[in-house]
Amino acid sequence: MRIWIAAATLAVVAPAWAEAPSPELKAKAVELVQAYGGKLKAALGSAIETGGAEGALEVCNKQAPVIAAEISGDSGWSVARTSLKPRNAASAPDAYERKIMESFVARIAKGEKAADLASAEVVDENGQKVFRFVKAIPTGEVCLTCHGENVAPELQQKIKALYPQDQALGFREGDMRGAFTLKKTLAAQ
Ligand code: HEC
Secondary structure, three states, rough: OHHHHHHHHHHHHHHHHEOOHHHHHHHHHHHHHHHHHHHHHHHHHHHHHHHHHHHHHHHHHHHHHHHHHHHHHHHEEEEEEEEEOOOOOOOOOOHHHHHEEEEEEEEHHHHOOOOOEEEEEEEEOOOOOEEEEEEEEEEEEEEEHHHHOOHHHHHHHHHHHOOOOOOOOOOOOOOOEEEEEEEEEEOOO
């Protein structure tokens, strides 16, 4: 019984096998991340300009999920953001994302840059081949307004009201804030 549990846990955390994905899949993932990241940045930038940080908070709250759904819907991929310290509890990582992000954190501690870290693999999930792409999102200066160590008290209150389980405060520039996470189920062979 104990052996069975150990094997089952292992299957979730470390897939029995993983293979290198095709260059086409990787290129498509990079393209989607650029489109998604670009839309998020544009929405955030114009929101800060017009409504300040508190207005931008509403945009992050309402627009971020809409943008993710748009990109996912158009492409047939699942496209989202996740974090080891999520603001939105719905963005908490699955076991695979957690494992990859923990490996990124270890690499950043050894001197690599968050902006350079990405992982692409085809893994087995319940007997299906699934392409998984995880790309680290660095914390930039503009992010500190809402994710940094000195978030304005009124803003913090609004964040807490929207996200009672918020963990996404206290980041420093250069930290990995989270990751883009993309998933595509591949046709059975
Ligand atoms: C105006 C405030 C604000 C700013 C500035 C901001 N964020 Fe966020 N961030 C939020 C909110 C609100 C959410 C939750 C969105 C949701 O409900 O999906 C969030 C969620 C996220 C998530 C998804 C995972 C999670 O924690 O829920 C990531 C990743 C993220 N932000 C990264 C960044 C980065 C990188 C920057 C700088 C480029 C940034 N944020 C700037 C408010 C902000």
